[in-house]
Amino acid sequence: MGSRNRNLMGKVAIITGGGTGLGKAIALVLARAGGADVVVAGRRVEPLEQTAKEARAIGQRALAVPTDVTDSQQVNRMIERTLSEMGKIDILINSAGIPSSHLEPIEDITDEEWHRSISANLTGTFFCCRAVARHFLAQKSGKVINISAGGGLRGGRDNYAYCAAKAGVISLTCSLAWSWARDNIQVNNIAPGWFDVSSLQPQTEPPKIPANVVQERGARIPVGRAGIPQEIGFLALFLASDASDYITGQTFIMDGGSLGAAHAPAGYVPAITLKED
């Protein structure tokens, strides 16, 4: 209880997708504020090495393991390598995924497009959970934090595979939470709203989100701004700590009120004046 137990000193956390975006923010908050040692896994080696370098600069042990999470053999090898080099795993954060890059009417979506999104956004999370299961069950402790999305709770226009995959992640979270409720393994889910991740992209790449877009999209969010990636990091820190041991199977929506406002546009104020008798 309180802040005392939020300490992740001596714990080892795997963060998939830890090279860029929210995954990177989570890895660095766990290292800096939690004192955790971090393992970052993802497809591209340079961003992973960069995150690991920044974590080491903070004073934590860090390991970059290039991994395609859609390949179960690579996932299993990543888990084995973590165990042999870091000694154990306490926390698994499934943050790897691909955004819905192009939206198309359902009749135009190819088999490959569908499978690619489901693999990256759902199957990869399943592979990682399966790969740590024996280790977590044997040590009778573990924390899994999956990253879903508002689209997994609602829907998105012409955004079929991504939303279905994210809904699948929420469902996977619920079943794992139930299955492991007596094994001291907690499984929760974070559904981020819209976050400005431009500061977390590799410096060699042009910014994906222009500043005016951040402003415009922020204005459409009830609280009036985009999320800051570190905010997801601190939620992950809470969920990775002993402080959250009785919380499992939950989806934490961190979206500045966006999903709650779906009944009307953000900022809409009904102006009906009721006549009083």
Next chain:
Amino acid sequence: MVSEEFTLWGETALVAGDSRFWSKYVAAALAEAGADVAVAARNSKKLDEAVRQVLRLGRKAMAIPIDMTKSSHIEKMVEQVLAEFGKIDILVNASDPEFVKPFVEIKEDEWHRIVETSLFSVFHCCQAVGKHMLERKKGRLINITSCLAERGLTNSSAYCVAMGGILQLTRALALEWARDGITVNAIGPAWFSETGKTGMGQEDVLLRYLPSKRYGHPEEIGSLLVYLASDASDFITGQLVYVDGAVMVHI
């Protein structure tokens, strides 16, 4: 290595509405994170217990015994806290009435009493404290409701209505005050007990059903409460988070 994003140093909290179960643990969690705490509810030795917890942790504390169904009492409660602490950063509405009865046997005054001691007191407190928070453009409202805000339970109709009402108030207020620096969230506990028994009967049947095979202890909502009260949760509003050992994933 405590991260300062989770601490509540210099903050002032008001815990209102519960003199039965939560106040002691909620007050202790907030005080442990650094907040000064006022506790207001029907007069009970539980209020004094809560105050003792806060003082033991080295924070300022005050008990305000009041009738939560009277708006004049609630106005006065806010004045007293402001006179003593100067501000209110955090309001926790912790009403949790015990009431189990078959629907057809519920008397009109009982229905009013249950709805009034929970839903109406939350309404009054949010309004009275909310005015102060709107002036300061800063605030955290945390309503303790229940899994029964979204599930049903036999002989619990009045309770379910009250808890569901608190949830909807949470959602609507979150949007109304989204641009005023105030977040409004709810915590939904499942089966909780201080002693390992709920006193509701058929304990073994219930425990067998629960995925975690145990009840929660009231101090187990403390860490989530502190998180939702802290700056770290600034982008979370209008949400209900269950603390339930996986009950809500049960089919």
